Amino acid sequence: MKNLRNEFPVLQQYTYLNTASSGLLYDTLLDFRQEHDLDFLIGGSKFRDSQQQFLNSVRTTIAEFFGASTKNTILTPNFSTGLNTILQDISKDQKVLLLDDDYPSINFSVRSKGFDTCYAKIDEHLEQNIMSSIEQHKPDIFIFSIVQYISGIKIDLDIIKQLKNSYPELLIIADGTQFCGTAVFNFANSGIDILGCSGYKWLLGGYGNGFLLFQDGMLDHLTPKMYIEAAKNENYDSSYISLPARFECGHLDTFNFGSLEYSLRHLSKIGLSEIEQKIKMLGSYSKEELQKLNLLGSEVVSRKKHSTILNIKGDQKLFLHLKEHGIITSLRGYGVRISLHFYNTIEDIDQLLTQLHRYR
Structure with missing residues (x-):
């Protein structure tokens, strides 16, 4: 599934964690x-x-x-x-x-x-x-x-x-x-x-x-x-x-x-069951790592099942910091929202975590 990233030009320029705002167009x-x-x-x-x-x-x-x-x-x-x-x-x-x-x-x-x-x-x-x-x-x-x-x-x-x-x-x-x-x-x-x-x-x-x-x-x-x-x-x-x-x-x-x-x-053609398993894995990893940093609300941490939309505690300064480093997110509600689709990777999340550590 990783090879599918090549169809999405945006991913060559940015760490795109913003599907909840807009999904990506692709070459075909x-x-x-x-x-x-x-x-x-x-x-x-x-x-x-x-x-x-x-x-x-x-x-x-x-x-x-x-x-x-x-x-x-x-x-x-x-x-x-x-x-x-x-x-x-x-x-x-x-x-x-x-x-x-x-x-x-x-x-x-x-x-x-x-x-x-x-x-x-x-x-x-x-x-x-x-x-x-x-x-x-x-x-x-x-x-x-x-x-x-x-x-x-x-x-x-x-x-x-x-x-x-x-x-x-x-x-x-x-x-x-x-x-x-x-x-x-x-x-x-x-x-x-x-x-x-x-x-x-x-x-x-x-x-x-x-x-x-x-x-x-x-x-x-x-x-x-x-x-x-x-x-x-x-x-x-x-x-x-x-x-x-x-x-x-x-x-x-x-x-x-x-x-x-x-x-x-x-x-x-990709397979919706494969997509589901991929984003579940990404969502679990993201939630676990962000939870370690105490960046998620208690209402999310307490639930066993969750989507791949996560809201990180933060403000416009954090949003702009991530944007300056090529990480595309959204300001929503009480924080910075990320959202993951099948074209995302563990490396994308690690890029986010790196910048969160630097920002702190």
Whole structure:
């Protein structure tokens, strides 16, 4: 897997520990993108004649990658756009459970639309906090990020299955943007009703693409009856009036969605199980070494399982020190966030540790 680093030019210049901010483009993806636009350049409108077939292929690839149904796979420019479309069609008398300090695209979107909200605290007892909040507040909907963007705390997905079994009427909506592409995952038996994801981070798809996965019946459940009745009485092409049409409005960009499909196939060739094992190893090593330096929060240290997003105690001075030495990270929340993907190595982490020792 180490040889795969050669496909990522950024890695020749920097120690890149910032996939949680943006995944990297790579040489063969660039080849695809250039060929795509060359075909558009010389074909004009003829190039668009096969758009529907092309986008159907993208939906199928996404569905196969995540163990979902093609007919229930929706293409969206990003997770936030998809979530806001969903929220528009949910009655505002529904109570929504959120995680405190979750990604603003979730929490602000819900609060700004006037939903009654309740919260579970993000700490070492996250799953227990969720259970307690559900028992106490009895929400109708639970919306959350699988992996927290600040701390990297990853929810135990087995708990989500238990929640669905215990509360089958609870609508469970998950943001997988910081999760999808890091582990083998089967949506069909996940207990999640709707999974959304932007493709520019761990899926390495570049910007402007994402998707929503729905369990069977969910699209119908969330579509206003008024819309369904109106569609029955119209003779428009189905691309304008079908259930997916509410999400896939206008022309979808084959450049962006084609990039996502290309990267999903690329990750499949590498092997998602191999990617999962590689980043688990990197994450464990990083956590262990940073813990020795007392640079991790207690809520992270106390958890047995964690993602490869870690927030180091530090400020802008530390962030700039690392940047000056070619180590790319992000300032997030209470510290300096690092994030590791399969193209990272133990040597990358050791470079970080060296500079942390020098800074101290």
